[in-house]
Amino acid sequence: MTERITPRDVAHVAELARLSLTDDELEAFTVQLADILDHAADLDALDLADVAPTAHPLSLVNVFRADVIGPTSDRDEVLAAAPEVEDAQFKVPPVLGESR
Amino acid sequence: MAEAVRSGARSARSVVDEHLDVIAAREPEIHAFNVVLADEARFAADEIDRRVAAGEDPGPLAGVPVALKDNMCTRGIPTTCSSRILEGWIPPYDATVVERLAAAGAVLVGKTNLDEFAMGSSTENSAFGVTRNPLDTTKVPGGSSGGSAAAVAAGFVPLSLGSDTGGSIRQPAALCGVVGVKPTYGAVSRYGLVAFASSLDQIGPFARTVSDAALLLEVISGHDPLDSTSIPAAPADLTSVLDRGVEGMRIGIIEELSGDGLEGIAGDVQARLGEAAAALEAAGATVETTSVPSTVYGLSAYYVLAxxxxxxxxxxxxxxRFGLRVDAPTSGDMHTATRTAGFGDEVKRRIMLGTYALSAGYYDAYYGKSQKVRTLIVEDFARAYGRYDLLLSPTSPTTAFSIGEKTADPMTMYLTDVCTIPSNLAGHPSMSVPFGVGDDSMPVGVQVLAPAMGEPAMFRAAAVLEAAAPPGAAS
Structure with missing residues (x-):
């Protein structure tokens, strides 16, 4: 299969997933993820060359609904759940000029 | 219970009060609930009684107290997924199952604890503390729907709902000695169920008896336009077929998941499975051991795909947009700070594992390969169901394990799902029926598996097993 997952790999996926890890966590997660991926190496025994992948248990087709206006969520109720709101919009800290 | 309330012989209020008393007495020890909605439940029960007095029929679950796993949205009531990241979030809508329960006259008495975002097999991953097994409080109730299973086992409610992505209804049902059902994928609407692994997740019932589980499943099943994966078919009639027995049915015991094929299935669990097979044979079914070879690879594929x-x-x-925010000077840092503080270790582990399995260079080796294994499992099941009406296996390799026993090593914990995962990968229904106890006097569950939409035959076999089961665990 592939080489074992390294602390560098784990640091990279943590960054992709927007998680920050301490050095101890990085070490522990690396060992645990390697264990789990090692177990998945049992799949190497299978000949899968001519097997099609399955993404979903149902043969999904796109579902359309009738173009009729139904009840929708109340805007104020939805906005009330947000940590910060201004002028009926979600408010976030500055996006440009990020520190990394 | 519902019959007595509908006929006016018993008030819904007295039923609800009685259950709230049981909760008050034992909940501090068990911690099945994230929230108990005592006032709301009494109010709803009074409303049911008012409707009965007015000559109305409140529905098939009139006055029956129910509990919901706390990953199903309830309008105006916090829904936490037992995670800090949803702290303070109050959903602006009800899940479809919540609407169907209310329309059937059921009374919501609380929302139950779970492994954070349903990721776990012991309910020890909750941000709000562990749930204890009501039959032995030093043991786990299983998971991830451990709170819903414990609530039924402790007599807090006769019915509850859980969600099952890799065994999260069936495994805790087995460990707590109650009935737990994972329906066919698409049979029950997932609208309002907080998503974990969307191609695997399915809502299903817990109950003390097979017939109660059948009734609850009938109530929550059926097409829902709000869930694009909902099967556009009428719900199966289950309650009226329960007494039809298994005469003439062909049932296969999955060799790979029943002991001789798989290391780790405990001797007492194997013994109960053998007795269950004998009971089905005595009721007129043909039972034999059969091979469904790729099921052994289900665990590896699942822990990549999910x-x-x-x-x-x-x-x-x-x-x-909702939930926790940890402030930081920029948006990017705010996302990271929020997610780092809001998610527990197991959730972080799975997010990183999934991100890795999907990342460039590893996609084919892990995700692509696991999707192909999923195909093999679907094909193997199709072959098996050409020869058998139903399949049989243990639900869990062992009876309930001790709190803390498996928390240090995630892989050991994952192995407890080995028998339940294949049905999720195939989208098939399966259910756990209590069948006696192990050497430790804790319950053993037998799993009945059926092909898609095979719930009627599955429930018939479950009813036979229930009638033939040796005495269960004493609480």
């Missing part, structure tokens, strides 16, 4: 889907589904928790 985290991969989860890593995508959980990207929505970014501190912008």
């Amino acid at each position: 985290p991969a889907e989860a890593s995508s589904n959980l990207a929505r928790y970014d501190g912008v």
Whole structure:
């Protein structure tokens, strides 16, 4: 299969997933993820060359609904759940000029 | 219970009060609930009684107290997924199952604890503390729907709902000695169920008896336009077929999951499975051992596919629209600070595992390969169901394990799902029926598996097993 997952790999996926890890966590997660991926190496025994992948248990087709206006969520109720709101919009800290 | 309330012989209020008393007495010890809705439940029960007095029929679950796993949305009531990241979030809508329960006259008495975002097999991953097994409080109730299983086992409610992505209804049902059902994928609407792994998740019932589980499943099943994966078919009639027996049915015991094929199935669990097979034979079924070879690879494929889907589904928790926000000078730092503080270790582990399995260079080796294994499992099941009406296996390799026993090593914990995962990968129904106890006097569950839409035959076999089961665990 592939080489074992390294602390560098784990640091990279943590960054992709927007998680920050301490050095101890990085070490522990690396060992645990390697264990789990090692177990998945049992799949190497299978000949899968001519097997099609399955993404979903149902043969999904796109579902359309009738173009009729139904009840929708109340805007104020939805906005009330947000940590910060201004002028009926979600408010976030500055996006440009990020520190990394 | 519902019959007595509908006929006016008993008040819904007295039923609800009685259950709230049981909760008050034992909940501090068990911790099945994240929230008990005592006032709301009494109010709803009074409303049911008012309707009965007015000559109305409140429905098939009139006055029956129910509990909901706390990953199903309830309008105006916090829905936490037992995670800090949803702290303070109050859903602006009800899940479809919540609407169907209310329309059937059921009374919601509380929302139950779970492994954070349903990721776990012991309910020890909750941000709000562990749930204890009511039959032995030093043991886990299983998971991830451990709170819903414990609530039924403790007599807090006769019915509850859980969600099952890799065994999260059936495994805790087995460990707590109650009935737990994972329906066919698409049979029950997932609208309002917080997503973990969308191609695997399914809502289903817990109950003390097979017939109660059948009734609850009938109530929550059926097409829902709000869930694009909902099967556009009328719900199966289950309660009226329960007494039809298994005469003439062909039932296969899955060799790979029943002991001789798989290491780790405890001797007492194997013994109960053998007795269950004998009971089905005595009732007129043909039972033999059969091979479904790729089921042994289900665990590996699942622990790639489910985290991969989860890593995508959980990207929505970014501190912008709902739930927790940890402030930081920039948006990017705010996302990271929020997710780092809001998610527990198991959730982080699975997000990273899934992100890795989907990342460039590893996609084919892990995610692509696991999707192909999923195909093999579907094909093997199809072959098996050409020869058998139903399949049989243990639900869990062992009886309930001790609190803390498996928390240090995630892989050991994952192995407890080995028998339940294949049905999720195939989208098939399966259910756990209590069948006696192990050497430790804790309950053993037998799993009945059926092909898609095979719930009627599955429930018939479950009813036979229930009638033939040796005495269960004493609480």
